[in-house]
Amino acid sequence: MPLTDTPQTVSLDIGGRRRRYLHLAPTTPNPDAPLLLALHGTTQKPATMRRFSGRTFEHLAESLGADLVYLEGYRRAWNDGRRLQTSAAQRENVDDIGFVEAVVRRFDRPTLAIGYSNGGQLLHRYVRESDVPLAGAMLIAAGLPVAEDREYPDDLRQSIPTLLIQGTADPVMPYHGGTVRVLGRSKGQVISARETAVAYARTTDAPLESTDGPVTRTDWPGVRLITLAGAGHIIPNLVTSPPFVGPAPRVLDSGEELRDFFTLG
Numbered sequence: 001m002p003l004t005d006t007p008q009t010v011s012l013d014i015g016g017r018r019r020r021y022l023h024l025a026p027t028t029p030n031p032d033a034p035l036l037l038a039l040h041g042t043t044q045k046p047a048t049m050r051r052f053s054g055r056t057f058e059h060l061a062e063s064l065g066a067d068l069v070y071l072e073g074y075r076r077a078w079n080d081g082r083r084l085q086t087s088a089a090q091r092e093n094v095d096d097i098g099f100v101e102a103v104v105r106r107f108d109r110p111t112l113a114i115g116y117s118n119g120g121q122l123l124h125r126y127v128r129e130s131d132v133p134l135a136g137a138m139l140i141a142a143g144l145p146v147a148e149d150r151e152y153p154d155d156l157r158q159s160i161p162t163l164l165i166q167g168t169a170d171p172v173m174p175y176h177g178g179t180v181r182v183l184g185r186s187k188g189q190v191i192s193a194r195e196t197a198v199a200y201a202r203t204t205d206a207p208l209e210s211t212d213g214p215v216t217r218t219d220w221p222g223v224r225l226i227t228l229a230g231a232g233h234i235i236p237n238l239v240t241s242p243p244f245v246g247p248a249p250r251v252l253d254s255g256e257e258l259r260d261f262f263t264l265g
Helices: 046-052 056-064 096-107 118-129 193-201 254-261
Strands: 007-014 017-024 035-039 068-071 111-116 136-140 162-167 178-182 185-190 208-212 215-220 223-228
Touching: 007 096, 017 046, 035 056, 035 096, 035 118, 046 068, 056 068, 056 254, 068 096, 096 111, 096 118, 111 118, 111 254, 118 136, 136 254, 162 193, 162 254, 193 215, 193 223
Parallel strands: 035 068, 035 111, 111 136, 136 162, 162 223
Antiparallel strands: 007 017, 017 068, 178 185, 208 215, 215 223
16 A cells, blocks of 8 residues: 555644644655655645645655654644744744654654745754754745744754755745735745755855756755745645645656755665
């Protein structure tokens, strides 16, 4: 049975709250494969992210023999450490750092974390606060909040390989920086996609850059920014064109970009 047909909902107690994640196990497990850990965006749940992404991460996990887990946010959002509190997860100070840490410890293997939008902003906080290590991070449509809009430190506690993907026509998370808006409500300010990548590269050296049609890859040591011209607030894949989030050109597959950057399989 393929991985995409075998989901299991698992519950954990984190700080007195019942938290859940969806676990998809591969048909043929590979003990050397990393754990793939996915964090959805605001208003989403694990099932939403599966559909929204065209199941690209599931196809990757199955081909690698890797376990894939989709963590479920608190009331469809994450406590990402921004000062402007617009979700119950923020207002109730839900321990999402502890939730991610518990799942990483539970599987006890190198973990590649994938964060889309609000999920990516939780990863911004995670790698600046947590001592439970990740092997790498993929940040999709997730600009780094400006310093005035976040409560966590500037310095990275975890300096890890980082892959970023952003569309230039994103109506939610502005590619060039500015106000993040979800359903017309402000979620605070973010820096540009390139500045976000530089914050992870931590260098003033000029990057290497290559362009193939609408796709531009900008590389620093250990960090890559993929710019998708004309794309909206999407998880790029070759299957879906979700409504309401801007253009969704089917020219890039996030799962394959993850495979390529982290040299998986």
